[in-house]
Structure formats: C-alpha cells, structure tokens
Amino acid sequence: MAREFQRGHKAKISDLTPGTDLYVGVQIAAPGLTFDISCFGLDANEQLSDDRYFIFFNQPKSPEESIQLLGAQSGDTESFRVTLDRIPANIHRLSFTAALDGAGQMSQVGPGYIRIVAGGEEVVRYAFNGSEFTTERAVMLGDFYLKDVWRFAAVGQGFDGGLDALLKNFGGEVAEEEPAAPQPQAAAPSFAPPAQVTAPPAFGAPPAPQVPQPAPSFGAPPAPAPAPQQPMHTAPTIAAPLAPQAPSPYGQPGQPPPPPQFGQVPGQGAPPAAPYGQPAPAPYGQPAQAPYGQQAPASFGQPGQAPFGQQPPGGMPPGVPQGIPQGGAGLQAALQPYKETATGQRWTPQNQQLMRVDLTMGGGGVLARQGSMVMYQGKVDFGYKSAGFAGRVVGNATGQEMQLMRCTGKGQVFLAEEGSHLHPIELQGDGICVSAESVLAFDESLQYEVRRIEGHGIPGGALFTMQFQGTGTVIVKTHGTPVVLPVTPTTFADCNAVVAWSSASQVIISSQVRLRRNAYPGHSGETVNLQFRGAPGNFIVVQPYEV
Secondary structure, rough: OOEEEOOOOOEEHHOOOOOOOOEEEEEEOOOOOEEEEEEEEEEEOOOOOOOOHEEEEOOOOOOOOOEOOOOEEOOOEEEEEEHHOOOOOOOOOOEEEEEEEEOOHHHOOOOEEEEEOOOOEEEEEEEEEOHOOOOOOEEEEEEEEEEOOOEEEEEEEOOOOOOHHHHHHOOOOOOOOOOOOHHHOOOOOOOOOOOOOOOOOOOOOOOOOOOOOOOOOOOOOOOOOOOOOOOOOOOOOOOOOOOOOOOOOOOOOOOOOOOOOOOOOOOOOOOOOOOOOOOOOOOOOOOOOOOOOOOOOOOOOOOOOOOOOOOOOOOOOOOOOOOOOOOOHHHHHHHHHHHOOOOOOOEEEEEEEEEEEEOOOOOOOEEEEEEEEEEEEEEEEEEOOOOOHHHHHHHHHHHHOOOOOEEEEEEEEOOOOOOOEEEEEEEEEEEEEEEOOOOOOEEEEEEEEEEEEOOOOOOOOOOEEEEEEEEEEEEEEEOOEEEEEEEEOOOOEEOOEEEEEEEEEEEEEEEEHHHHHHHHOOOOOOOOOEEEOOOOOOOOEEEOOOO
C-alpha cells in the first residue's frame, strides 16, 4: 500500500522498497498551461556542477543512463527511470521540478502528485494542488537525496521567477534563447516503454492509470503529450501585494468617503493612506518634506497598515457584516486576505507582527531570537548560536545578552514574538544602535558588538546598547507604532522608550536624579534621559511604550 506524504515528509528509500530501479511519475496540469518537468542531478553543495545531469526533453538521459526521461505514460504527465545503484558518487541529490512554459502561476494547477513505483507497485505518493502555491512559476516537487543512504523528501517549494530562478538557485547558467535548436533529438528518448495496453516496463513502471486524480475516461486512448517546446525563460515575477491600492482617493472603489478629519476641507477626500514603508502625507498646513535623513528606516514613523484581517477605517460600506469579505462568500474568499505574501525579496513582512525570511535568497544564514520561529517551509536547519564565554560575560554584565539560534538551509522561516510590531531595517555599509531587547533577527553577515554610553549620576555609571554595522537587514521589534525624530541639539528621550538611533549620533546621558526630589512623593519619575546630538541626517526611533 502506498504511503501518503505531506509537504516536508522524508523517509529512507530502503524503508519504502528494497528495490533501487525505480519509476518516478509526475502528474500536473492546469487549463491552458504547459509545464516543463525536469530532474536536476546536484552535487554535495546542491549545485548543478555537471550540466549532463540536467535531465529534460532536450537531454533525456544522463551519461551512464542512471536517470532517464520516459515521457507521458500510465496517467502521468511525465515519468523518469532512476537506477540508484548506478548514480555516480559525485551526485548527492536528484530534484524533480515543474516549471511553467509561458504565462501563469502555480496557484492555477489542479490536483497533482509525484509518486514512486517499484516493481509495478506504487510505494509513495505526495499529492498537491494549487491552493498550496501563490505566485510561484516553478516548484521543486520531490527530492532523492543521499544522507548515508538514499532518501526521499516531499518538498513543494517554488520560485516566482520560473525556470530562470530555478536554474540560478542550483548554480546553473541561463543560456540565451536560440531560435534554431537541435530538432531531431527532441522527438523521443532512446528508452521506449511498451504500449500501456501491454505489460508494464521491465523495471516496474505502473501498468495502467490507477490514481484518483482526473484522468482520461476508461477505454479512451491517452491524450497525446504536447509537442516539446523550447522553454520560454522570462524575468522573475515580483508578486503584487494581496490588497492593491485602489485609484479612488478614498481607499477602495464604491465606498463612501470617510468623515472629514481635523483640518480637512469638507467635500475633499483625505489623501490615501501611505503604503507600509513609504513616507506619510505631510501634516495639514505644512509643506510635504522628504523624511529627515534618507538613511533612516522607512517603515519607522509611517502610518501602519490596518490591523491584520480588518478593513481600514471607512473601508467597509455601512450594513455589511464585518465577517464577509467584499470579494464574495465562501471559504476561499474568507481566507484570501490572510494568504502568504511573496515579493521575491529576502525579507517580507506578512503583516505588522509576522516576518518571513527566504533563506534561498541572498545567501548566508540568519540569526534569530530563540523561540521566535512560528512556522517554516523547506529544508531549514536550526542550530544553537553560542556567544562564547567572553560574550556571555559581557552580555550578563551589560544586559545586552541575546539568546540566538542560527537558521540555515533552503526554505522560508516565519518569525514573530508576542505580537510585537516588526520593522526591517536594511543597512548598506552604515550602522544603527539597537537595544538587544528590541532585536528579533538579523542577517549573519552583519557585525555586531556591545557599545557603551558613558554617563554619571546613574547606577553603574553607564548604559549599553548593541551596534550593528555592515550590509544586511536587522529586524527591530517595537510595542506599537514608533516615531522617527531628527536629531537636534535639543532632542531628549527617555532611555526606557528609545528603540534605536543612527550610530553616528552622539549620545549624552542627561540625569535628573536628585536625592532631595526623590524624597518627596511629588517626584516626576523621569530620572534618566538621553540627549542626542549629530549632523543632519541622524535620527532616533521612539516607541509609545516604556520597557
């Protein structure tokens, strides 16, 4: 009986079947779409170091014929023959993939699967459908990989950029399109299985369609496989936001204008809410200005999006129940606002409290606060990040100790902590100071160290913070929506409310500790403030909360 796999499931081949001469079938289809189904033979670094092990319609077999493309048969869109004991020692992984040839998205595909058949008997199947994908145009369906013994993993991960992005992920090069490609060799692979109405192939391919997925009606001849075509490599597709901005000045078309705000001229619409990470409209009565200091994180100080899963103010017509989306009723319409957002970038906010990092992009690992992972997809390893003996001593002495884990591999990791608002800050050779308590995650390529803020009149004689420098992204968490202020000679902030500041700023401790004042119950409670000084372009970030 075949074992049913879900995304991420893994097993030893020897636990599935004693055979090593295996049939791999892939079934994938969508109305009006064409797919290129391939197998990548990768080395120990998961790179396509030998182009002869990229098996597709133009190269139907590997040099020693341990991997062969068989074509459509037995109800499968494409099939392969894999002889594990003949695979050379330099090949450590076989990745079976499907890529769209032309326009479309993987979210349009119907029920499909990848399966393994040994001796004519199906031993494992990973079933999928379009609801598992969004804007991907190429997906890795399943892998054979060598880890002391050969194993199989159900992957189900993809790339918005299609076959080009898939090739680049495996270290391959995208060749220029040539109109005159070799034509004769694309007709059929050298290995030709007998007709489906006769006995199955000698190595044990399934004799006839036996799957519950939609297939040609019983007795009807199988539909001819589409003629091989040259793959159309296109530029990576950047996914659009799930809730695109409407052209109406009031937020969404067909909605009544909200009541005039303070200072707004009646009868004129309010300016549209600024998208996440863009400059907010200028206050009424003041000219619009660019943010003070362009290197400041754009997401700080800007109006946040509407709470996750809720319409913005004035965005729902009167009388419509809040639980019914405007796109219609039904389960798919109800879940549409909560679908994963894929932008083709390494760091992508899913909402104000959830951040996704794609480890397949940008290279290198990510260091995140221990326990901050809420979900992940793909082949991701989580390891303990030791600060070393000296680091632990410094962290304990300064209060800037960070308990971190290292996230490596190929996949997507979703991070959050206690519903805090998350803000990605991209550094490009500059620096920023952030309290360790306010750091959720950052690229391992960044350098970080404890920085001392000198002062007198406070317990311990100094304050400490973490300084990050280099090229990469640090994710800062805040309580509520913060505000970004330019640094001037008269800028003061409570040390318990400051989240971050530009590392070029000069920080001076302004202590208001007075023993006489503390002796009276009318004391203000504001004891230690920080004064900031610096050239134009420096900034501080303050949250509406005191730690």
